[in-house]
Amino acid sequence: MMPPEQLIAAQKSLLETLFALNSKAVEGLERVLDLNIRTLKAAMQDASDATLAALTTKDLQELSSLQPILPQTVIEKLQSYSQHVYEIASDIQAEFVEAIEAHAAGTRKKAQAMVDAAARNAPAGTESAIAIMTSAMRAANSVYDAVQQAGKQAAGVVETNLHTVTSSALKATQTSAPRKRRAAA
Secondary structure: OOOHHHHHHHHHHHHHHHHHHHHHHHHHHHHHHHHHHHHHHHHHHHHHHHHHHHHOOOOHHHHHHHOOHHHHHHHHHHHHHHHHHHHHHHHHHHHHHHHHHHHHHHHHHHHHHHHHHHHHHOOOOOHHHHHHHHHHHHHHHHHHHHHHHHHHHHHHHHHHHHHHHHHHHHHHHHHHHHHHHHHHO
16 A cells, blocks of 8 residues: 555646646637637638739739639648648647656656565565566556557658648649649630
8 A cells, every 4th residue: 555645645746737738728729729719810811812812803804813713822831730730739648748758757666666675574474466466567567658659650650641641732722723824814
């Protein structure tokens, strides 16, 4: 059984980690809100510019030449917005992972220290019980490491897929815009 001082210290450490994670989550929310406000302002400015450009055209040919530019601009801005949101989420996730890993490492050290102390102070004849505890600790650490590695690999796959999708969308927009211009001419 864990002494009360160690239990209190463990709970305090966990609470400190949770408060730090809450702070990081709020920071991420602030960054997304700031991005949304900047995006809204830019969208309003773009709409204003597009409307003024349309109103100042002299003929239908000039108006139709503006048409292919607008969707490409919108898609590029959506891609940029998505990339910024992804970067914010990735940053916050990395900070969460770092904090959780640090807390888990501390907990693993403390648990190993308890097993070691139990092994040193164990009465004769309990060697097999200590060996089982030590083996269980190693197995739990191995499982934790495997899950952690799988999570990192999954995050890498998601990042690669996001880049592939956004690049494909941008390329599709860029190849369709010249065709629309040729059709308008």
